[in-house]
Every structure is written in C-alpha cells, then in structure tokens.
Amino acid sequence: MQERGLMRTYAPLCGYAYVPLGILALALGGSHNQAASALFTGAAFAFLWVLGGLHARIIRYDPAGFFASIVVLGGASLLALQAAALASRSPEIAAPGAACAATVIIGSSLAALNARKVDKRFGQLGIAGGIAVLLLGICEAAADWTFVGSTFWASSLGFMIWVLVTATFLRRT
Numbered sequence: 001m002q003e004r005g006l007m008r009t010y011a012p013l014c015g016y017a018y019v020p021l022g023i024l025a026l027a028l029g030g031s032h033n034q035a036a037s038a039l040f041t042g043a044a045f046a047f048l049w050v051l052g053g054l055h056a057r058i059i060r061y062d063p064a065g066f067f068a069s070i071v072v073l074g075g076a077s078l079l080a081l082q083a084a085a086l087a088s089r090s091p092e093i094a095a096p097g098a099a100c101a102a103t104v105i106i107g108s109s110l111a112a113l114n115a116r117k118v119d120k121r122f123g124q125l126g127i128a129g130g131i132a133v134l135l136l137g138i139c140e141a142a143a144d145w146t147f148v149g150s151t152f153w154a155s156s157l158g159f160m161i162w163v164l165v166t167a168t169f170l171r172r173t
Contacts, residue, residue, distance in 0.1 A: 011053030015167030018046040019160045022082075029086045029151030036151070040086055044079050051075040056105075057170060058111045067111035074103030082156065089151050091140050098137020098155035105130030105162050117173070123126060126162070133158040 021043035025033040048166060050159035058068040084090075109126030112118040118126075139145065146153055151165040 003032035005116050011056075012167040012170035013153070014046040014049040015163045018043050018050055019164055021046060022151070022156070022160055025080075025086060026152040026156055032088050033087075038084060040083060044083070047075070047079060047163075050145070052168060053170060054166070058108060061111045061117055063151075067107045067114075070107040071111070074107060076099045078104065085153075086151050091144050091146065091153065094153045094155070095141030097138045097151070098133055098159075100132040101155060101159035101162075102134035102137070103139045105133060105159065108166065118169075129158065129162055133162075135148060 025036045025040035025043055030040065037140050054075075055068050055072050058071055059065060062068060076096050078100035081100060084137055085094035085097055106127055108128065109123045110119075112126070113120065113123035133155050136158060137153070140153050140155060
C-alpha cells in the first residue's frame with residue numbers, strides 16, 4: 001500500500017523529465033529525426049507517469065470521474081498527436097494536439113477549483129492558460145506557423161510550462 005502512495009507522490013516529478021525531453025525532441029524534429037524520435041519516446045514515457053499521478057489526484061477531487069476522464073483522454077490524445085506532428089512536421093496535426101493540451105489544462109483547473117484545492121486566482125489562471133494554448137494552436141494551424149524550427153509549436157511550449165507548474169504544485173501538496 002505504501003508503494004502506491006510513493007508512486008502517486010513521485011509521479012509528478014516525471015514532469016521535470018517530460019519537459020526538457022519534449023522540448024529537445026520538438027526542436028530537433030525535421031533536422032535530426034532519429035534523435036527527435038528517441039527523445040520524444042522518453043518524453044512520452046515521463047508524461048504518461050505525470051498523467052497517471054494527475055489522474056489519481058483528480059479522481060480524489062471528483063469521485064464521479066468526469067474531470068479525471070477528460071484529462072486522461074486529452075493527455076493520451078495529445079501524445080499521439082504530438083508524435084504524429086513530430087513525424088509529419090504538420091501544423092494541421094499539431095493544432096488538434098493544442099486542443100487536447102487545452103483540455104488537460106482546463107479540465108485539471110476546473111477539477112481543482114470545484115474541489116477548492118487551489119486558490120481561485122490560480123485556478124482561473126489555469127483556465128486562461130488553457131484557453132491561450134487552444135488559441136495558439138488555432139493560430140498555428142491557420143498560419144502554418146511554428147515557434148522554433150519546423151516542429152516546435154508555441155502551444156506545445158505553453159503546455160510544457162503548465163506541466164512544470166503543475167508538477168511543482170502536486171509535489172508540494
């Protein structure tokens with residue numbers, strides 16, 4: 001029983017691995033495909049652990065499971081779309097990934113707000129950040145725009161910043 005508690009406690013720390021691995025993978029995509037793929041594999045593994053820890057926390061906030069389900073669905077879909085966007089260098093695939101990222105951010109923020117587990121302003125900032133990630137994804141698709149190089153989108157960076165903030169918050173609470 002104690003091992004499960006330890007896993008839930010330390011799973012958010014994988015966010016600190018997901019972000020640098022994800023940034024490197026997306027920045028290298030297009031010029032060093034094999035390296036980008038290898039780094040993204042590590043990033044995906046780390047993110048799945050973060051997602052599991054986040055799910056465990058949210059299910060305690062929302063026993064009915066709506067927010068926990070939407071966060072897991074959004075997170076899993078995000079990984080698949082990020083992998084496809086990395087391989088294809090396509091903003092048309094990255095944009096729906098931004099919608100999935102926004103779903104994770106907004107769903108988590110709403111769950112924490114509804115359960116009164118975060119300060120109201122902090123939760124509202126999370127919702128605003130999710131909306132910003134969604135709008136960035138829409139703009140990236142409409143303008144065929146990337147943040148850096150050919151596979152690094154600003155919406156991905158916005159999501160990764162949220163992952164770091166959330167990992168820190170989950171670790172402290």
